[in-house]
Amino acid sequence: MRTSERLPEHPEFLWQDREPRGAYDVVVVGGGGHGLATAYYLARHHGITNVAVLEKGWLAGGNMARNTTIIRSNYLWDESAGIYEHSLRLWEGLEDELETPVLFSQRGVLNLAHSLGDVRESRRRVNANQLNGIDAQWLDAAEVGKLVPILDVTDRPRHRVLGATYQPRAGIAKHDYVAWGFARAAHALGVDIVQNCVVEDFETDGDVVTAIRTSRGRIACGTLALAAAGHSAVLAERLGVRLPVQSHPLQALVSELLEPVLDTVVMSNAVHVYVSQAHKGELVMGAGVDPYVGYGQRGSIHVVEEQMAAAVELFPVFARAHVLRTWAGIVDVTPDASPVVGHLPPYANAFVNCGWGTGGFKATPGLGAVYADTIAHGRPHPLAEPFALDRFRTGRLIDEHGAAAVAH
Amino acid sequence: MMSLPCPHCGPRDETEFGYGGQAGVAYPARPGDLDDRAWAEYLFVRDNPRGWSTERWVHRAGCRQWFVLRRHTVTHEIESPA
Numbered sequence: 001m002r003t004s005e006r007l008p009e010h011p012e013f014l015w016q017d018r019e020p021r022g023a024y025d026v027v028v029v030g031g032g033g034h035g036l037a038t039a040y041y042l043a044r045h046h047g048i049t050n051v052a053v054l055e056k057g058w059l060a061g062g063n064m065a066r067n068t069t070i071i072r073s074n075y076l077w078d079e080s081a082g083i084y085e086h087s088l089r090l091w092e093g094l095e096d097e098l099e100t101p102v103l104f105s106q107r108g109v110l111n112l113a114h115s116l117g118d119v120r121e122s123r124r125r126v127n128a129n130q131l132n133g134i135d136a137q138w139l140d141a142a143e144v145g146k147l148v149p150i151l152d153v154t155d156r157p158r159h160r161v162l163g164a165t166y167q168p169r170a171g172i173a174k175h176d177y178v179a180w181g182f183a184r185a186a187h188a189l190g191v192d193i194v195q196n197c198v199v200e201d202f203e204t205d206g207d208v209v210t211a212i213r214t215s216r217g218r219i220a221c222g223t224l225a226l227a228a229a230g231h232s233a234v235l236a237e238r239l240g241v242r243l244p245v246q247s248h249p250l251q252a253l254v255s256e257l258l259e260p261v262l263d264t265v266v267m268s269n270a271v272h273v274y275v276s277q278a279h280k281g282e283l284v285m286g287a288g289v290d291p292y293v294g295y296g297q298r299g300s301i302h303v304v305e306e307q308m309a310a311a312v313e314l315f316p317v318f319a320r321a322h323v324l325r326t327w328a329g330i331v332d333v334t335p336d337a338s339p340v341v342g343h344l345p346p347y348a349n350a351f352v353n354c355g356w357g358t359g360g361f362k363a364t365p366g367l368g369a370v371y372a373d374t375i376a377h378g379r380p381h382p383l384a385e386p387f388a389l390d391r392f393r394t395g396r397l398i399d400e401h402g403a404a405a406v407a408h
Numbered sequence: 409m410m411s412l413p414c415p416h417c418g419p420r421d422e423t424e425f426g427y428g429g430q431a432g433v434a435y436p437a438r439p440g441d442l443d444d445r446a447w448a449e450y451l452f453v454r455d456n457p458r459g460w461s462t463e464r465w466v467h468r469a470g471c472r473q474w475f476v477l478r479r480h481t482v483t484h485e486i487e488s489p490a
């Protein structure tokens with residue numbers, strides 16, 4: 001049989017790549033999940049359709065299609081519960097909203113505790129979550145073992161499992177489907193998606209950003225909305241603003257396709273690994289960032305080796321799996337491990353969304369809705385307000401290091 | 409894995425080092441004169457260059473000395489500063 005006979009039909013194009021026009025009401029910089037979701041909600045909720053999403057490479061080629069797709073809302077503080085839980089609720093209706101499969105699978109997420117300090121921190125977080133109406137539970141080691149039979153909950157491992165926080169409504173989705181779903185729906189509402197369009201500089205007039213200079217010409221804008229993840233600082237610098245973010249490589253890896261052995265997501269901050277099994281059967285693993293600033297979309301191999309050592313310690317059955325691929329994205333990390341969403345002072349018509357670091361995939365629909373509302377009304381949405389850039393001056397930080405360092 | 413040139417011990421594997429971020433960020437000479445904005449800049453904002461970075465590393469598992477080097481954040485090329 002010829003190969004061509006066995007391959008499925010090439011899918012219909014979901015959206016059309018546009019030539020950029022000379023001016024838009026809103027220009028969104030960055031065609032990752034956040035930029036696409038923002039453009040979609042601008043059109044859908046606010047009727048603002050004269051919108052372009054400018055992407056320097058290909059759609060979702062940044063972190064969007066590199067992440068390990070963990071979705072949860074069990075962060076510590078009220079401000080985080082607000083925005084992440086809003087997002088989780090939108091995930092629960094997203095397939096209907098976009099009329100596209102996104103393979104959102106609420107298979108639950110466990111965050112393991114390995115020390116007395118972990119146990120106390122975890123139980124505190126469960127209590128905080130419950131007060132915010134989030135479905136968090138504390139499980140002891142035996143309950144964890146029942147839920148995840150291949151996890152070694154005996155006292156053999158060097159850092160044994162003492163229990164875990166569990167959020168049953170958490171889970172995973174298929175990241176490229178999510179990007180395509182938002183792109184298709186935004187395009188259908190009139191949004192221009194422009195790929196291979198590098199934003200190089202900006203034109204300003206006093207406190208107004210008037211135009212964007214790109215590799216494909218000058219584009220005037222009514223409002224500028226940055227959604228460039230790892231490259232946010234580079235872009236803000238062109239506007240004379242220094243953002244409190246550091247861009248780091250974040251790596252992940254997958255094994256070959258295996259029989260189903262793991263039907264939930266397991267993370268461990270202490271031994272530095274998290275793992276889920278994707279729909280097709282590959283084990284998906286990751287951990288924390290490489291420590292240095294890096295824009296090369298690659299990290300150091302010893303970081304991956306350490307993750308795998310941790311995974312095999314927890315899941316002895318993984319010892320015979322093989323690494324198929326490793327890769328990295330560039331994530332922009334803030335000092336308090338919480339994002340920055342809102343106005344970009346000193347500009348009256350510029351907004352910034354960045355600093356989601358290792359954990360912004362789960363926020364895709366929630367951030368999109370909240371950021372679009374902020375842009376449409378020219379004032380922060382109540383859920384975005386605590387995440388203003390100004391918190392680093394006022395000292396009102398939202399410290400999520402405990403819930404966000406290794407766990408994404 | 410990168411090979412980093414410790415000025416005291418010579419080239420060693422990255423795993424022996426700790427990263428210290430942007431070099432040359434001095435404690436404010438007159439802290440009392442700083443307003444909130446200047447404090448925020450000092451505490452929370454660091455260079456984040458796509459390109460050459462002048463940064464501190466510590467040879468944690470070796471001589472335990474801090475030193476400064478220049479590293480390209482895209483290509484990972486390394487230069488010791490002149």
Ligand SMILES: Cc1cc2nc3c(=O)[nH]c(=O)nc-3n(C[C@H](O)[C@H](O)[C@H](O)COP(=O)(O)OP(=O)(O)OC[C@H]3O[C@@H](n4cnc5c(N)ncnc54)[C@H](O)[C@@H]3O)c2cc1C
Nearest residue numbers: 030032033034056062063064067068070199329360361362
């Ligand atoms: C390995 C890895 C694992 C992760 N795991 C998880 C996880 O399990 N759960 C979770 O919630 N999050 C996770 N994340 C984080 C998550 O991927 C990000 O927080 C999120 O994708 C950021 O939003 P985005 O999708 O808009 O970013 P991106 O997809 O990075 O979008 C930004 C876009 O801006 C474009 N851009 C940059 N500069 C310019 C320019 N000058 N001109 C035009 N376009 C430009 C980029 O090309 C890019 O496409 C992970 C990240 C990585 C790298």
Ligand SMILES: [Zn+2]
Nearest residue numbers: 414417467471
């Ligand atoms: Zn040394």
